[in-house]
Amino acid sequence: MTVRDDRGDVKQTTTGFRGPLMVQSLTSAKSKFLSLIDRKSDEFNISHNRFFSETHWNQEDLLDKNILEVGSGAGRFSKVVLEDTNANLYSIDYSDAVTANYRNNGSFAPERFHLFQASIYMMPFENNSFDKVFCLGVLQHTPNFEDSIKILINKAKTGAEIVVDFYPIKGWWTKFNAKYILRPITRRLSHEYLLRIIENNIDWLIKLHFIFHKIGLGVLTRFLPICDIHGTFQKNISESKLREIAILDTFDQYSPEYDNPQRISNVVEMFRKNGATVTFSGFEKYSDGDLFAAVVRAIKD
Secondary structure, rough: OOOOOOOEEEEEEOOOOOHHHHHHOOHHHHHHHHHHHHHHHHHHHHHHHHHHHHHOOOOOOOOEEEEEEEOOOOHHHHHHHHHHOOOOEEEEEOOOHHHHHHHHEEEEEEEEOOEEEHHHHHHOOOOOOOOEEEOOHHHOOOOOOOHHHHHHHHHHEEEEEEEEEEOOOHHHHHOOOOHHHHHHOOOOOOOOHHHHHHHHHHHHHHHHHHHHHOOOOHHHHHHHHOOOOOHHOOOOOOOHHHHHHHHHHHHHHHHHOOOEEEEHHHHHHHHHHHHHHEEEEEEOOOOOOOOOEEHHHHHEO
């Protein structure tokens, strides 16, 4: 398969990512981080419910469809597509997490799985190539949210569906928490150092998080430098698993260079301005608990 970027230049002519070549270059701290990603991807079963709740795609309808996944991370949604559908998946991620994705999913359906390390702005695919496009948990971490939306639309065929989710702005209080107060500092730290800080402090932060909720002061947890365990984690998971996921999710919050939450109405307008008709905008529930995602679905005009 010959793949090209938006300028028409050939960027790559392979049909998959050669993951093992990258493993050798990882630092010990980064390898440890990817190991955490591996375990989260293996056991976080909510990914299946989240994927189909947000996309509303029918598994049978995806037979032989070409699907683009932008921002695969360790492959939690790659695994869903490969195991639960017969679609051809073309997946990219900018980070070294593609290594974990390759380890997790590279052998399951290699004839249908095409994995690349690439930026959303330099994807090795021609425009108008895909039957479906999805981007979950990623857009808020790109430098320009609207430019990213435009590129997703460009890669879709006419009549194809694009599905995204993102961090929503719910009010003035959205950015009034520890994450946005500390991120100007934490995003400049090396990933290895940041991960070590989180690991050394996660236990007392978890305890304090639950104490605040137990005494009715849960609102104060927004000022703790830890992910929202009470509002976003599955119930009844083991303490060890909770700790691992808390480390990873806290790292995900404080390490990205960009974090740009959006109002749903603004994202809808971005799709309309760039040649897509919005079919849904709002919150989708994706678990038996209280887990919701801000989602926009659209069809390319």
